[in-house]
Amino acid sequence: xxYVKSFFYLCVLGFSVLSGNLPVGAxxxxxxxxxxxxxxxxMKEHVSGLLISLISFAIVAWVLIQVLGLTGAxxxxxxxxxxxxxxxxxxxMPSGTRDLVGPGVVDSHDIMKCTKIMDASxxxxxxxxxxxxxxxxxGTIIVPRFVMKQIxxxxxxxxxxxxxxxxxxxxxxxxxxxxxxxxxxxCELDFSEEKDVDQRIIALAxxxxxxxxxxxYTLNRxxxxxxxxxxxxNELANALKxxxxxxxxxxxxxxxxxxxxxxxxxxxxxxxxxxxxGGEQYIGERxxxxxxxVLQNPAGKMIFGTVAVDEDxx
Numbered sequence: 001x002x003y004v005k006s007f008f009y010l011c012v013l014g015f016s017v018l019s020g021n022l023p024v025g026a027x028x029x030x031x032x033x034x035x036x037x038x039x040x041x042x043m044k045e046h047v048s049g050l051l052i053s054l055i056s057f058a059i060v061a062w063v064l065i066q067v068l069g070l071t072g073a074x075x076x077x078x079x080x081x082x083x084x085x086x087x088x089x090x091x092x093m094p095s096g097t098r099d100l101v102g103p104g105v106v107d108s109h110d111i112m113k114c115t116k117i118m119d120a121s122x123x124x125x126x127x128x129x130x131x132x133x134x135x136x137x138x139g140t141i142i143v144p145r146f147v148m149k150q151i152x153x154x155x156x157x158x159x160x161x162x163x164x165x166x167x168x169x170x171x172x173x174x175x176x177x178x179x180x181x182x183x184x185x186x187c188e189l190d191f192s193e194e195k196d197v198d199q200r201i202i203a204l205a206x207x208x209x210x211x212x213x214x215x216x217y218t219l220n221r222x223x224x225x226x227x228x229x230x231x232x233x234n235e236l237a238n239a240l241k242x243x244x245x246x247x248x249x250x251x252x253x254x255x256x257x258x259x260x261x262x263x264x265x266x267x268x269x270x271x272x273x274x275x276x277x278g279g280e281q282y283i284g285e286r287x288x289x290x291x292x293x294v295l296q297n298p299a300g301k302m303i304f305g306t307v308a309v310d311e312d313x314x
Contacts, residue, residue: 115139115140115142115208115209115210116140116210116212116231117142117144117201117204117205117210117211117212117213118143119198119201119213120150120151120169120197121219122214122215122233123147123169123172124151124166124169126165126168126172127233128172128176128233129175129179131236132179132182133181135181137182138182139182139183140182141176141185142187142204142208143184144187146197146200147197147201148170148173152166152170155170187204189204201223202222202223202226202228205223205228211231213230214230214231215233215234220232237270238300240270241270241301242270244272244291244294245294246293247290247291249288249289249308250268250303250305251287251288252267252268252289252305253266253267253285253286254276254279254282254283254284254286255283257280258275258279262281263275263276263279264276264278264279264280264282264283266279271300272300272301273300273302273303274302274303275304275305276289276304276305277307278306278307279307288307288308289305289306289307290306290308291304292304
């Protein structure tokens with residue numbers, strides 16, 4: 001869109017030079033540029049686009065009337081055409097997609113279909129590329145430029161582990177750009193009036209009518225309150241864990257003592273903690289445990305059990 005505007009400004013200035021009305025042309029360009037800036041920042045996107053289009057085509061109509069020397073009904077015909085073109089231009093050029101740049105051609109229908117915005121937590125988590133490759137996430141994946149800058153700041157100023165995760169996140173962004181089953185875009189839109197990165201992500205999601213992909217608990221809660229759909233990878237991982245029911249028997253390797261007396265603690269392959277009554281004496285061994293209860297909370301799942309006396313060892 002910026003190239004179209006620049007070309008139009010140059011055409012107005014060129015015509016002004018040829019007709020000997022450079023001061024008038026320069027004034028028109030200045031007024032149009034200032035109006036464009038103020039309207040795009042102070043007005044809502046649809047109203048702003050329509051007003052800018054009306055101003056632009058009104059100037060074009062005025063230039064045509066002056067060049068062709070039109071009078072009477074012909075003037076009204078040109079003005080009516082300018083209004084029609086302005087409305088069509090505003091409708092067919094949604095501002096939410098003008099500032100999306102990235103590999104490939106940006107198409108408004110593709111952008112608005114199944115759009116998902118990723119935050120820093122999901123990129124630094126490290127699992128997102130594997131999930132996208134399985135096909136669980138498709139459509140258009142957007143990483144805002146301000147999120148990339150946030151990750152770069154963490155890489156430069158964070159502690160060792162966070163620096164490594166930030167470096168890995170930037171590498172994952174490069175991998176996402178090369179995946180064929182998604183359309184990857186880096187979004188240049190920013191909301192500088194919102195200092196908090198989470199609020200800027202929420203504002204962008206509202207503008208693009210997009211979902212947010214995150215592992216951040218706070219962003220998840222705030223976005224849900226704003227009625228924005230959130231995809232949480234931790235919740236997906238918990239949902240994919242095998243169902244453990246009381247009465248079932250599982251094999252578990254006990255690795256440490258529990259908080260309570262005579263308890264032992266082990267972990268399933270998916271990371272689920274298993275607390276076993278009477279398991280302290282079996283630390284370092286694998287035992288058969290009978291499940292007594294399962295506790296589910298926002299942080300994940302915990303399984304409680306006892307040592308199966310009749311088959312306590314493998």
